Amino acid sequence: EPEVTQTPSHQVTQMGQEVILRCVPISNHLYFYWYRQILGQKVEFLVSFYNNEISEKSEIFDDQFSVERPDGSNFTLKIRSTKLEDSAMYFCASSARGTYGYTFGSGTRLTVV
């Protein structure tokens, strides 16, 4: 069964450092998403991406965040200058069309120290 692959599974970074979280969506999917789950809280939408541009973003997704699909297979989330409150599990997802085939990766746990 096709999978969304996220790397690394766990990343520790110092406050103020830049991090890039990587995702390989399912190959024929067209829509890509990032979600965040702070420990003990619900999963929150960050951003959706389609046709090489952001289609929707939440208020969490401020100027410190950016997304990119650099090579047609990877989908990355960059946090420019990490803060302690960015510590969370970050989930990537992709879908073929609408909600068809909506699949989550296993997540990257980001710890900012």
Added chain:
Amino acid sequence: AQSVTQLDSHVSVSEGTPVLLRCNYSSSYSPSLFWYVQHPNKGLQLLLKYTSAATLVKGINGFEAEFKKSETSFHLTKPSAHMSDAAEYFCVVTLNILTGGGNKLTFGTGTQLKVEL
């Protein structure tokens, strides 16, 4: 706008007894509704999905959910709980229309299911 309310943050059942996890939704348009399960330190696994076909939806591991428009509910049930069902369960809503840029999922706050011997 769309939202979901999971009425119970914690539910505790005995093994072999029925499970009921409650969810109510709000949506401006016809919704698609999901239940996801998350085991400790694991990712999100889709249990089942409603997208305007049959109102009673069967999922994996013996779970099912019924879409009731009049009650704006999508409760998750299982006839007999197993120890391995202990996890966090999220009710999720999105619009059941094709949007230009993909479908944002809105998660509920989750229900922690505990299964006791």
